[in-house]
Amino acid sequence: MLGGIIHGGQVDILDGSGHVVERPTGGTIQLKLKDATLETYCIDIHNPTRGGTEYNETDWDHSVLSGKKEQLGKIRWILQHAYPVVDPATLGGKAGVTLNDDTAAAATQAAIWHFSDGVDAHPENGNADKVTQWLEAQADQNGGADEPLPSLQLSPDSVSGNSGEKVGPITVSTSADKVALDLDAAAKAAGVTLVNESGQAATSAANGDKLFFDVPAAAPKGEGTITASTTTQIEVGRVFGPVDKKSQTLILAGSSSVPVTASATGAWAPKAHQGPIPAVTFEKDCTAGGVQVTATNSGDEDFTFTLNGETHTVQPGKSETVLVKVAEDQQYDIKIEGPAGYGPWETSGVLDCQTATTTGGTTGGSTPSASPSVSPSASPTTATTAGGTTGTTTGGGLAETGSSSATPVIAGIAAALVVIGGGVVFFLRKRRSTPSA
Numbered sequence: 001m002l003g004g005i006i007h008g009g010q011v012d013i014l015d016g017s018g019h020v021v022e023r024p025t026g027g028t029i030q031l032k033l034k035d036a037t038l039e040t041y042c043i044d045i046h047n048p049t050r051g052g053t054e055y056n057e058t059d060w061d062h063s064v065l066s067g068k069k070e071q072l073g074k075i076r077w078i079l080q081h082a083y084p085v086v087d088p089a090t091l092g093g094k095a096g097v098t099l100n101d102d103t104a105a106a107a108t109q110a111a112i113w114h115f116s117d118g119v120d121a122h123p124e125n126g127n128a129d130k131v132t133q134w135l136e137a138q139a140d141q142n143g144g145a146d147e148p149l150p151s152l153q154l155s156p157d158s159v160s161g162n163s164g165e166k167v168g169p170i171t172v173s174t175s176a177d178k179v180a181l182d183l184d185a186a187a188k189a190a191g192v193t194l195v196n197e198s199g200q201a202a203t204s205a206a207n208g209d210k211l212f213f214d215v216p217a218a219a220p221k222g223e224g225t226i227t228a229s230t231t232t233q234i235e236v237g238r239v240f241g242p243v244d245k246k247s248q249t250l251i252l253a254g255s256s257s258v259p260v261t262a263s264a265t266g267a268w269a270p271k272a273h274q275g276p277i278p279a280v281t282f283e284k285d286c287t288a289g290g291v292q293v294t295a296t297n298s299g300d301e302d303f304t305f306t307l308n309g310e311t312h313t314v315q316p317g318k319s320e321t322v323l324v325k326v327a328e329d330q331q332y333d334i335k336i337e338g339p340a341g342y343g344p345w346e347t348s349g350v351l352d353c354q355t356a357t358t359t360g361g362t363t364g365g366s367t368p369s370a371s372p373s374v375s376p377s378a379s380p381t382t383a384t385t386a387g388g389t390t391g392t393t394t395g396g397g398l399a400e401t402g403s404s405s406a407t408p409v410i411a412g413i414a415a416a417l418v419v420i421g422g423g424v425v426f427f428l429r430k431r432r433s434t435p436s437a
Contacts, residue, residue, distance in 0.1 A: 006030050006039060007083075009106035009128065011113070013045075014120040026109030026123070027102065028084065028253055031055070031240070038258070039084055040240060040250035041109050043075065043116035046356035053247040055240040060147045063239040064249045064355045066286035071115040074143030075251060076237035078115075078135050082108040084254045085236060095134040097127035104128070111135035112251070115143075117355050148235030149175040149207060154228060154264040158345065160279035160298040163270045164217030166195065167298075169210035170264045176232035178204050181211070187224030187266075191216040194226060213266040221269035221277075221341055229261040243349050246329045267342055269299065276303035278314070280336050280345035286353035290325040291332060305336050326351040 008027015012020045024045065031038040044064050065072050083091055083104035091107070092099035099107065107128035110121035114136050122129045153173040161167035172179065181202055183194045195214045196202040202211055205228065213224055238252045269277050277299035283292045295312070296319040297303040303314040307322055314320045326332045328351055335346035 004030065007101040007105035008109065009102050010124045011106055011110045012122045012124060013113075014122065023124075026113065026121070027105035028109075029250060031250070037256060038234065038252060039254040041079075041112050041253050042248055043112060043239070043251045044249040044355045045113050045117045045119060047246065047248045049248040050242075050245055053245055054243040055247075055250070056243050057151060057234065058239050058241045059150070060239060062284045062286060062353075063241055064352055065116060065239075066353050068116075069147070070144065072147070072237070072239075073145045074115045074139040075112050076145040076148070077139045077143040078108060078111050079236045079251070079253055080145065081138070082111070082131075082135055091131060092127065095127075095130040097130050099127055099131065104131070107131035107135065108253075111139065115139065116251075145237065148237045149173060150238065151175055151232055151234045151258065152179060152228060152230060152260045152262045154211075154226065154262045156279075156281045157262075157264040158266075158279040158281050159213075159264070160267040160277045160296060161213075161215070162277070162298060163215045163219040163268050165268075166199070166212035166214050167266045167268050168212035169197070170212070170226060170266075172205045172207060172209045172211065172228065174207050174228075174230065174232070175235045176207075176230040178206055179228045179230040180204055182227045182229075183213075184225040184227070186222065187213070190219045190222050190224075192219060192222075192224050192268075213268065215266075215268045217270070219268065219270070221273055223265055223267045223342065225263055225265050227261060227263045229259070231257050231259045233257055234260075241352050245331065246350060246352065249352060249355075267298075271300075273299070275299050275301050276314075276316070276339055276342075278303045278305075278338055278342050280305075280338070280343065282334065282345075282347040284349070284351065284353075285323065286351075288323050289328075289353075290323050290351065291334060291347065292321050292323055293334065293336070294319060294321040295336070303339070305338070307334070307336060328352075328354055 005025060006028040008025050010023055011026040013022035015021045028039045028041060031040055060066065060069050060072050079085065088099040088101055088104040091104050103123065103125045106123040106125065110123050110132040113119050113121045121132070123132055150173050154170050155173065156170065159168050159170060181194055181204055183192065193214045194202050195212050197210045205211060211226060234252055234255045236252055236254065240250045240252065267277055267279060276297050279296045281294050285292045293307060295303060295305060295314045297314040297316055300316050305312055308324060312320060312322060324332065324334055331350050333348040335344055337344045
């Protein structure tokens with residue numbers, strides 16, 4: 001769940017004439033998981049947080065700063081060289097001043113807002129303000145840090161093929177050294193095994209590894225779920241965006257080790273089977289302004305589905321991508337029914353691709369209005385880095401703190417962090433409705 005300010009102080013936002021137009025509290029915000037706590041900063045000052053909001057871990061391309069990745073690189077540099085990664089005494093020494101936890105956090109948040117929202121932000125504390133100016137100058141000169149790896153992500157989170165083949169690949173993306181793998185009981189009972197790119201049985205995987213469902217030729221029509229899990233520290237600079245309603249976007253400042261899980265599904269049928277063998281994935285597309293729905297058909301007959309009242313047909317061996325237009329800050333709920341034995345596939349969320357530009361009604365940028373509740377993850381139909389939580393669409397199977405596609409989501413924040421079996425599941429991009437194992 002989303003907690004309150006951990007450390008921080010007042011920050012003056014100045015207009016072009018140097019007059020104070022806002023005075024929010026800026027600092028580290030707590031995200032509470034069942035067994036861990038994350039510290040974040042705000043990167044969307046004019047968009048207040050809303051109680052009960054679900055969040056998920058998302059890629060930079062799917063965040064409010066999707067069009068400002070250079071700025072995100074500078075913000076990540078700040079996070080790597082400021083509070084809480086760097087203690088107050090060391091950070092203050094860079095500018096020849098003395099700081100405590102509160103002034104160090106305020107200085108860091110003000111510098112972040114400079115790059116995320118383009119505001120002229122100055123902590124009221126003079127020492128903190130000097131550090132803010134030092135951070136901004138250094139980030140301008142040395143910024144450009146690369147995007148951090150997701151805690152755990154499987155992409156795509158839905159594949160299909162024929163019995164007697166290796167169905168995949170599904171790529172693992174993770175900041176952990178290694179993740180444990182498992183296959184659901186029904187797939188095992190059908191003789192299906194999980195293998196790597198070399199065809200060897202896979203019980204664990206590392207970042208970049210490719211996985212396949214190795215399906216026996218005699219296996220009947222069916223589906224299976226890969227579950228990946230690990231305990232890792234989420235890397236500084238990962239973004240957490242709202243899933244179920246418009247709310248402030250956050251960026252990770254520090255974390256303890258967190259249990260994460262991600263899942264992906266596969267569908268298959270014998271080559272002699274007459275009919276479609278479909279797979280459907282979803283990905284938020286900030287550039288196009290909507291959600292890209294990609295349907296793949298590995299069968300020998302057309303796969304026909306209805307989307308937004310229109311009928312689409314995917315021929316055997318083909319795929320089709322359809323853009324569902326969504327307005328900024330608009331909620332969406334997309335569901336595609338599959339032929340008997342497959343699907344349905346669905347995703348829901350909020351298109352949150354731009355920082356808020358107005359100041360009316362904001363109460364302080366980084367101060368949560370309430371603590372969002374932790375909701376259980378749903379089946380992997382959005383990006384979940386580990387499980388499937390309902391409400392994320394970014395493309396892959398993220399760790400389950402809440403998404404079902406590829407990027408971890410922390411469902412504890414309302415959709416970002418989901419606590420499952422004592423662990424957190426992250427969802428990020430694509431998502432389908434098949435329950436995770």
